[in-house]
Amino acid sequence: xxxxxxxxxTAIPVHRPTFVGLTVVFGVTAILLFVIGxxxxxxxxxLPELPTEIGSWIGARKDVPxxxxxxxxxxxxxxxxxxxxxxERVQAQVFATSDFESYxxxxxxxxxxRYGLTAQREIPLFGKDGGVRGLVFRxxxxxxxxxxxxxxxxxxxxxxxxxxxxxxEDLLTRVRLGAEATLRGTENCVVRVWVSILPNDRNGVxxxxxxxxxxxxxxxxxxxxxxKGTGS
Amino acid sequence: MTPPDGSKRNRSRRxxxxxxxxxxxxxxxxxxxxxxxxxxIAILESPSGTAMTATxxxxxxxxxxxxxxxxMAYRQNVGSSEVTVTRDRYVVHGPITVGGIAATExxxxxxxxxxxxxxxxxxxxxxxxxxxxxxxxxLMRYSPxxxxxxxxxxxxxxxxxxxxxxxxxxxxxxxxxxxxSGQETVQTPAAVFKTLRVDTMIALGDGQIKFxxxxxxxxxxxxxxxxxxxxxxxxxAEVVRFGGQ
Numbered sequence: 001x002x003x004x005x006x007x008x009x010t011a012i013p014v015h016r017p018t019f020v021g022l023t024v025v026f027g028v029t030a031i032l033l034f035v036i037g038x039x040x041x042x043x044x045x046x047l048p049e050l051p052t053e054i055g056s057w058i059g060a061r062k063d064v065p066x067x068x069x070x071x072x073x074x075x076x077x078x079x080x081x082x083x084x085x086x087x088e089r090v091q092a093q094v095f096a097t098s099d100f101e102s103y104x105x106x107x108x109x110x111x112x113x114r115y116g117l118t119a120q121r122e123i124p125l126f127g128k129d130g131g132v133r134g135l136v137f138r139x140x141x142x143x144x145x146x147x148x149x150x151x152x153x154x155x156x157x158x159x160x161x162x163x164x165x166x167x168x169e170d171l172l173t174r175v176r177l178g179a180e181a182t183l184r185g186t187e188n189c190v191v192r193v194w195v196s197i198l199p200n201d202r203n204g205v206x207x208x209x210x211x212x213x214x215x216x217x218x219x220x221x222x223x224x225x226x227x228k229g230t231g232s
Numbered sequence: 233m234t235p236p237d238g239s240k241r242n243r244s245r246r247x248x249x250x251x252x253x254x255x256x257x258x259x260x261x262x263x264x265x266x267x268x269x270x271x272x273i274a275i276l277e278s279p280s281g282t283a284m285t286a287t288x289x290x291x292x293x294x295x296x297x298x299x300x301x302x303x304m305a306y307r308q309n310v311g312s313s314e315v316t317v318t319r320d321r322y323v324v325h326g327p328i329t330v331g332g333i334a335a336t337e338x339x340x341x342x343x344x345x346x347x348x349x350x351x352x353x354x355x356x357x358x359x360x361x362x363x364x365x366x367x368x369x370x371l372m373r374y375s376p377x378x379x380x381x382x383x384x385x386x387x388x389x390x391x392x393x394x395x396x397x398x399x400x401x402x403x404x405x406x407x408x409x410x411x412x413s414g415q416e417t418v419q420t421p422a423a424v425f426k427t428l429r430v431d432t433m434i435a436l437g438d439g440q441i442k443f444x445x446x447x448x449x450x451x452x453x454x455x456x457x458x459x460x461x462x463x464x465x466x467x468x469a470e471v472v473r474f475g476g477q
Contacts, residue, residue: 055390055392056390056392056409084409085407085408085409085433085434085435085439085442086409086431086433086444117270118270118271118272119268119269119270119271119272119273119274119275119276120266120268120269120270120276121266121267121268121269121273121276121277122266122268123276133266134276136270136272136273136275136276138272145272145275147275161266162266197275203274203275204272204274204275205414206413206414207275208275208276209388
């Protein structure tokens with residue numbers, strides 16, 4: 001018995017990607033990536049100055065070490081070390097965001113220095129402008145503690161504590177940052193401030209106070225520069 | 233089989249929609265959420281509980297003549313395990329004028345002799361250190377007086393100072409920072425006190441010479457504990473007995 005031959009009209013249609021379709025997808029992707037790249041470059045042009053005097057703190061310029069810059073994709077940066085008469089020190093760094101790597105997560109970054117994360121939370125430090133991501137690290141070997149604040153600050157003073165790249169291949173964050181840069185495109189910078197918690201500051205209260213004071217002043221200074229349109 | 237023309241358009245639209253959706257998701261939310269966590273989380277939490285304060289009505293240090301504090305003093309001699317213990321008596325001696333400033337002198341007696349003098353004044357709501365004199369030294373005068381704290385006193389408050397330091401006719405530029413570092417419960421031979429700790433650092437000239445000190449005050453009591461440098465050795469003192477308040 002001969003098998004029935006299906007009629008061409010009744011066969012299940014198979015949609016194979018056509019050359020034109022793929023070209024459209026690749027074209028749109030390329031254009032989008034190009035636009036994102038341009039917008040990131042535009043957004044990353046802002047590199048404000050850090051203040052050099054905050055209340056009882058005197059700041060001295062301290063460049064970001066090369067090894068740290070390499071980990072962050074070699075962005076433009078500024079660094080200041082603040083100290084007071086008690087010889088307490090607070091380190092502050094600001095980075096331009098012309099590339100995704102500038103947003104590298106502090107947890108990933110500090111792991112390279114053999115520090116493990118032992119606490120984190122969002123701290124609403126700047127009122128309606130937003131907050132910072134507070135992180136505590138412990139040295140894997142020495143057990144010394146570091147308190148760090150991380151935030152992304154926009155020219156208008158708004159901050160975000162959550163924009164960070166948890167790994168180099170963090171695709172979702174890249175898409176989100178790229179989309180944000182493309183749609184809004186407000187210039188911004190990444191700020192990292194940290195302090196070593198001294199052994200006599202067992203519960204870290206003084207370190208928190210020092211960080212809060214310095215970070216509030218940095219935020220205000222950056223906001224002021226953002227309003228005036230200063231900062232290279 | 234060739235798909236109808238409408239299908240091509242649909243796919244192009246679909247790919248655009250995917251990108252648009254990704255962009256929308258990206259800009260609208262889906263951010264890395266930060267959940268408070270970790271064994272050191274207390275460092276990042278806001279201080280809880282009632283903050284301790286002190287007011288002029290219940291001062292940290294009363295400069296009334298006759299007030300006294302008997303303190304056990306311990307000096308750790310650097311380079312050895314030896315600890316020198318003395319019993320010092322702090323007495324509000326009375327009014328004194330230093331550099332034209334009316335102030336109050338506190339004498340610290342050791343073995344019955346004046347071992348150190350400290351001159352304070354209340355300048356409105358601010359307690360200031362006007363001058364100090366160590367054994368075998370001359371009176372060191374601060375101009376203007378160094379503010380130590382201001383009423384009402386609250387944890388975290390601090391006062392900056394820049395002025396001059398004069399000793400044996402020589403005047404040096406100096407700066408200082410005094411702050412209420414925290415509230416601490418201190419156990420002493422006299423009792424257990426709830427105190428406010430005042431840390432002060434006076435740096436002379438380019439900061440090479442520094443006078444660090446810590447004072448723990450209990451409202452209505454005065455000196456409870458002190459930390460200071462004695463002949464470059466770390467020293468501390470704790471109240472054993474107090475009176476005259």
